[in-house]
Amino acid sequence: MGLIGWVQIESTPTLAQSQDVEVWVGRGEFFDEIFRDPWEIALFMFGDGHYFTITTMEEARIGCPIGMVMSQIRIDDRTPAELLFVVHTHRRPRGFSYTDKRFYGRLVSEGFVGRFGIYYPASGKIKWIEGNQW
Numbered sequence: 490m491g492l493i494g495w496v497q498i499e500s501t502p503t504l505a506q507s508q509d510v511e512v513w514v515g516r517g518e519f520f521d522e523i524f525r526d527p528w529e530i531a532l533f534m535f536g537d538g539h540y541f542t543i544t545t546m547e548e549a550r551i552g553c554p555i556g557m558v559m560s561q562i563r564i565d566d567r568t569p570a571e572l573l574f575v576v577h578t579h580r581r582p583r584g585f586s587y588t589d590k591r592f593y594g595r596l597v598s599e600g601f602v603g604r605f606g607i608y609y610p611a612s613g614k615i616k617w618i619e620g621n622q623w
Contacts, residue, residue, distance in 0.1 A: 520608050520615070524578045531577035533562065548580060550588070555595050569601035576606045576615060585618070593618060 523532050523542060529551045530544040541561055545552045562569055575596065577589075585593075585607065593605045606617040 524608055524610055529578050531575065533575050534573045535571050536573045551577060555592060559599065569596050569599040572601055572603045574604040576608050579607045579609060582609055
């Protein structure tokens with residue numbers, strides 16, 4: 490017998506299998522909530538669920554120096570290696586820009602091993618960098 494959270498793994502019925510369990514289900518579009526503004530925004534999500542966003546309120550770019558981003562990552566002694574993913578918006582489907590590639594490369598050089606992508610609000614789709622494209 491082992492434990493996963495509060496559900497016991499065994500052959501007898503568990504609380505999770507009982508007919509008496511009340512279940513609440515919430516639904517929503519996480520990225521639509523984060524990226525609802527009309528300008529580009531970058532979301533930095535840590536593995537423990539903490540996150541921060543950065544924007545310069547420009548429609549076609551996030552003009553934030555990488556040093557400022559790195560200082561935000563390092564608050565509370567965090568490192569880029571603790572980031573689960575980084576996603577930013579593009580309003581037009583133009584793919585990864587030269588600046589995106591440079592930014593991704595800098596994150597990787599600082600220890601980032603998570604996923605890096607672009608969220609397209611019009612379609613609700615994310616394009617991820619696959620492997621080491623650059």
